[in-house]
Amino acid sequence: MAEGKKTKTNGVAKEEIFAACDFASLGLHPALCDQLKDRMGFEAPTLVQAQAIPVILSGRHVLVNAATGTGKTITYLAPVIHQLQNYHPKIQRSDGTFALVIVPTHELCMQVYENLQKLLHRFHWIVPGYIMGGENRAKEKARLRKGISILIATPGRLLDHLKHTSSFVYKNLRWIIFDEADRILELGFGKEIEEILDILGSRPHVSESKDAAFVRQNLLLSATLNEKVNRLANMSLDNPVMIGLDDTKTQPSNKQVKLLDDAIEMLENSGKASITPDAEYKLPAQLNQRYVKVPCGSRLVVLLSVLKDLFAKEASQKIVVFFSTCDAVDFHHALISQFHGLSKLQSDTETRELFVKCNILRLHGNMKHEDRVKTFNAFKTEKSALLLSTDVSARGLDFPKVRCIIQYDSPGEATEYVHRVGRTARLGEKGDSLLFLQPIEVDYLEELKKHGVMLTEYPLMKLLDSFPLKHHRLKKFVSIEMHPWVLDLQKSLESFVFREVKIKKLAQNAFCSWVRAYSAHRGELKSIFMVKKLHLGHVAKSFALKEQPSLVGRSVQKKHTEKRKRTHKVKEGLKKKRKMANLEEGD
Numbered sequence: 001m002a003e004g005k006k007t008k009t010n011g012v013a014k015e016e017i018f019a020a021c022d023f024a025s026l027g028l029h030p031a032l033c034d035q036l037k038d039r040m041g042f043e044a045p046t047l048v049q050a051q052a053i054p055v056i057l058s059g060r061h062v063l064v065n066a067a068t069g070t071g072k073t074i075t076y077l078a079p080v081i082h083q084l085q086n087y088h089p090k091i092q093r094s095d096g097t098f099a100l101v102i103v104p105t106h107e108l109c110m111q112v113y114e115n116l117q118k119l120l121h122r123f124h125w126i127v128p129g130y131i132m133g134g135e136n137r138a139k140e141k142a143r144l145r146k147g148i149s150i151l152i153a154t155p156g157r158l159l160d161h162l163k164h165t166s167s168f169v170y171k172n173l174r175w176i177i178f179d180e181a182d183r184i185l186e187l188g189f190g191k192e193i194e195e196i197l198d199i200l201g202s203r204p205h206v207s208e209s210k211d212a213a214f215v216r217q218n219l220l221l222s223a224t225l226n227e228k229v230n231r232l233a234n235m236s237l238d239n240p241v242m243i244g245l246d247d248t249k250t251q252p253s254n255k256q257v258k259l260l261d262d263a264i265e266m267l268e269n270s271g272k273a274s275i276t277p278d279a280e281y282k283l284p285a286q287l288n289q290r291y292v293k294v295p296c297g298s299r300l301v302v303l304l305s306v307l308k309d310l311f312a313k314e315a316s317q318k319i320v321v322f323f324s325t326c327d328a329v330d331f332h333h334a335l336i337s338q339f340h341g342l343s344k345l346q347s348d349t350e351t352r353e354l355f356v357k358c359n360i361l362r363l364h365g366n367m368k369h370e371d372r373v374k375t376f377n378a379f380k381t382e383k384s385a386l387l388l389s390t391d392v393s394a395r396g397l398d399f400p401k402v403r404c405i406i407q408y409d410s411p412g413e414a415t416e417y418v419h420r421v422g423r424t425a426r427l428g429e430k431g432d433s434l435l436f437l438q439p440i441e442v443d444y445l446e447e448l449k450k451h452g453v454m455l456t457e458y459p460l461m462k463l464l465d466s467f468p469l470k471h472h473r474l475k476k477f478v479s480i481e482m483h484p485w486v487l488d489l490q491k492s493l494e495s496f497v498f499r500e501v502k503i504k505k506l507a508q509n510a511f512c513s514w515v516r517a518y519s520a521h522r523g524e525l526k527s528i529f530m531v532k533k534l535h536l537g538h539v540a541k542s543f544a545l546k547e548q549p550s551l552v553g554r555s556v557q558k559k560h561t562e563k564r565k566r567t568h569k570v571k572e573g574l575k576k577k578r579k580m581a582n583l584e585e586g587d
């Protein structure tokens with residue numbers, strides 16, 4: 001990249017994303033640099049890559065904190081490949097695993113594997129592989145027996161193989177990398193990670209010889225390394241270098257790029273990882289973040305109206321909507337895929353058109369593994385699509401050209417907010433995000449502010465006024481709930497759901513799960529998202545249900561309680577907690 005030239009990506013100046021140097025100057029092997037440039041099209045390293053790669057090459061344990069979409073995957077894969085290709089004699093499959101990348105979700109596992117495959121094109125003797133929940137164990141065992149040099153794994157399945165696959169060779173293990181380290185812990189895998197580190201003999205105090213301490217190198221990365229990671233860091237890292245944790249700005253500047261030896265000196269930490277609570281999170285500077293204040297009963301109408309408007313303005317674009325539960329994803333997917341709109345407001349020729357015209361996909365942890373893979377690949381390659389998802393898509397996934405992120409159900413922890421919006425505005429591209437909040441939930445904005453996250457208000461009334469009204473001439477409406485567009489659309493939605501038995505069932509399930517998820521908010525968030533402040537009748541309306549929630553609640557709740565009791569018998573406490581949150585990740 002030409003130095004000093006102010007070039008723009010769609011969003012921000014390139015200088016704010018990329019370093020003014022090339023990959024070769026970071027100390028990487030020429031064949032790897034060619035691979036990065038020719039096959040992957042990467043002209044220059046990103047700022048975090050320029051900052052961290054030399055430090056990782058030096059062999060130090062490292063904690064990396066950088067905004068979403070800034071290239072953290074290459075940051076750890078490139079130095080590992082560089083070192084491995086340098087081994088003499090060349091490494092062989094029978095040497096087993098040299099590097100282990102632990103990730104929280106299946107999708108991230110596949111994505112890192114894809115990146116790895118591309119990077120290894122010229123290093124055919126270094127074998128990439130993955131193991132994760134949902135895959136066939138016997139096939140994984142066979143692959144492990146043959147030997148995998150760089151292994152990507154979800155924690156549950158990794159522990160399983162460490163305990164039960166005797167042909168899994170890890171005596172040469174040199175690197176353990178935790179990608180999305182904080183999420184792995186949030187999902188309750190702390191115990192599994194401790195066990196994994198014990199089996200691998202990778203805790204600093206466990207290293208017996210000086211040699212072992214030198215050979216092992218552990219890395220922790222995330223856009224939201226917070227104080228929860230301290231325990232994992234202290235458990236797995238020995239005298240780490242901390243990158244990106246010492247500044248509070250949202251964007252790193254060129255001045256912060258310290259290469260080679262300088263970087264180690266400048267960023268060195270006293271030996272113990274210590275991240276403070278209320279850390280400011282790094283968000284892409286070009287991300288346009290807004291919130292919309294919507295009364296509970298009008299939420300569904302507003303969601304559909306926002307989507308209709310976005311796709312009407314730009315038919316070819318990708319949008320992700322986040323929900324709190326799998327049931328909510330299923331219901332909204334069925335509804336949006338089939339709802340044709342306001343029959344009263346449309347002429348006969350229009351009535352067959354879908355209300356939101358786009359390709360609609362869904363992704364959540366209760367789907368079959370193969371279906372998850374299909375959706376993941378489809379949303380990656382589609383030019384225009386709407387993805388409805390739980391937080392299973394929030395972490396690390398790199399879907400190209402996502403234009404807008406809608407958080408229909410609030411994310412809870414500020415970390416999840418950061419990762420959800422991080423699916424857009426990647427690598428300097430433009431991006432928008434919209435957070436739905438009920439009037440009783442607006443204190444959540446203060447919670448985000450504590451972490452340096454600031455949002456502006458979305459002009460909802462202006463949007464509602466922009467839709468055609470056939471029977472209402474007067475255009476001054478005082479409240480959202482009484483807006484004729486909202487009233488008419490709500491009525492149509494309720495009639496539609498009432499008629500469609502299958503969708504009604506999905507709505508009832510979604511209603512119950514939603515209330516459960518709402519009551520599962522933890523810590524300080526409990527005082528913002530209070531179930532007792534909810535009007536359950538309005539919640540039912542947000543699922544287009546006409547019935548009183550207590551009636552709906554009782555029958556479906558009973559079914560859910562029975563299901564939960566059965567689950568309880570077979571699953572231990574933590575696993576159950578994950579199931580309750582409808583997030584089956586990391587297994």
Ligand SMILES: Nc1ncnc2c1ncn2[C@@H]1O[C@H](COP(=O)(O)OP(=O)(O)OP(=O)(O)O)[C@@H](O)[C@H]1O
Pocket residue numbers: 041042043044045046049066067068069070071072073074222223395396397398422423426427
């Ligand atoms: N030097 C580079 N030049 C151009 N593109 C790059 C470079 N490095 C990485 N990328 C691309 O940038 C995108 C984001 O990278 P990546 O997914 O590693 O980001 P991340 O920081 O891990 O994000 P998240 O925090 O969301 O996991 C990917 O499409 C990746 O291929």
